[in-house]
Amino acid sequence: EAIEKAPHRGEVLLLDRAALEIGPNAVLFTFDDGGASALSTAALLESHGWRAHFFVTTDYIGKPAFLTVDQIRELRARGHVVGSHSCSHPPRISHCSQQQLEREWRESARALSEILGTKIRVASVPGGYYLKRVAEAAAAAGIEVLFNSEPTSRVERVNGCLVLGRYSIRQGVSAEAAARIASGDWPPRLRQYVFWNSKKIAKHLAGSYYIALRKSVLNKIACKLSRRGLGDDACSDAQFRSSSSK
Numbered sequence: 567e568a569i570e571k572a573p574h575r576g577e578v579l580l581l582d583r584a585a586l587e588i589g590p591n592a593v594l595f596t597f598d599d600g601g602a603s604a605l606s607t608a609a610l611l612e613s614h615g616w617r618a619h620f621f622v623t624t625d626y627i628g629k630p631a632f633l634t635v636d637q638i639r640e641l642r643a644r645g646h647v648v649g650s651h652s653c654s655h656p657p658r659i660s661h662c663s664q665q666q667l668e669r670e671w672r673e674s675a676r677a678l679s680e681i682l683g684t685k686i687r688v689a690s691v692p693g694g695y696y697l698k699r700v701a702e703a704a705a706a707a708g709i710e711v712l713f714n715s716e717p718t719s720r721v722e723r724v725n726g727c728l729v730l731g732r733y734s735i736r737q738g739v740s741a742e743a744a745a746r747i748a749s750g751d752w753p754p755r756l757r758q759y760v761f762w763n764s765k766k767i768a769k770h771l772a773g774s775y776y777i778a779l780r781k782s783v784l785n786k787i788a789c790k791l792s793r794r795g796l797g798d799d800a801c802s803d804a805q806f807r808s809s810s811s812k
């Protein structure tokens with residue numbers, strides 16, 4: 567509701583082909599992982615007349631707390647865009663071998679394409695581990711639009727694939743802050759940028775220890791949530807992109 571009332575907010579857009587223009591302050595909603603909670607999220611967005619992008623980790627399709635094949639088809643039928651979030655959600659996709667990297671994009675796009683009967687053009691990077699080689703492999707697998715997790719409105723093009731950043735709306739981010747980000751206000755955007763970059767340095771310094779720690783914390787939260795029947799929200803990156811001409 568706060569985002570709906572946000573001043574200076576552009577149109578809520580869907581992007582499933584690279585040719586589409588993103589106007590100033592356009593807002594794109596994206597949800598990662600393919601958790602079963604996607605359906606209730608979709609219903610909430612639909613009540614505002616909006617549609618979103620849902621990125622599915624294909625090895626988890628049909629597993630407890632994740633979307634089934636029928637639910638993925640339903641999301642698409644309700645007007646949402648379904649894209650790839652890799653096959654296995656590797657802990658650090660940017661450091662996968664070239665062979666695995668290509669397989670993660672190619673096979674996940676193929677699996678979703680078989681389910682939906684249409685070409686898969688969009689994807690998001692699991693865990694935010696982005697390097698240019700991740701986009702190059704996605705482009706080679708036919709992905710035309712790739713979202714990473716860098717909080718920026720800058721748009722890049724890698725081998726014809728459009729690479730877009732995102733701002734995160736996680737637990738603890740107030741509705742007011744979400745609305746301000748959607749409005750293109752720079753202070754909350756800058757805060758995310760500074761936090762994200764300091765985390766990036768920590769990830770780089772701590773390497774696999776950081777991954778192990780993050781995984782163990784996420785597993786604990788996910789267990790608690792699944793006991794409460796809330797799906798995998800804890801490891802789901804609900805994010806949105808608000809492009810800006812600034």
Ligand SMILES: [Zn+2]
Nearest residue numbers: 598599692693
């Ligand atoms: Zn993810």
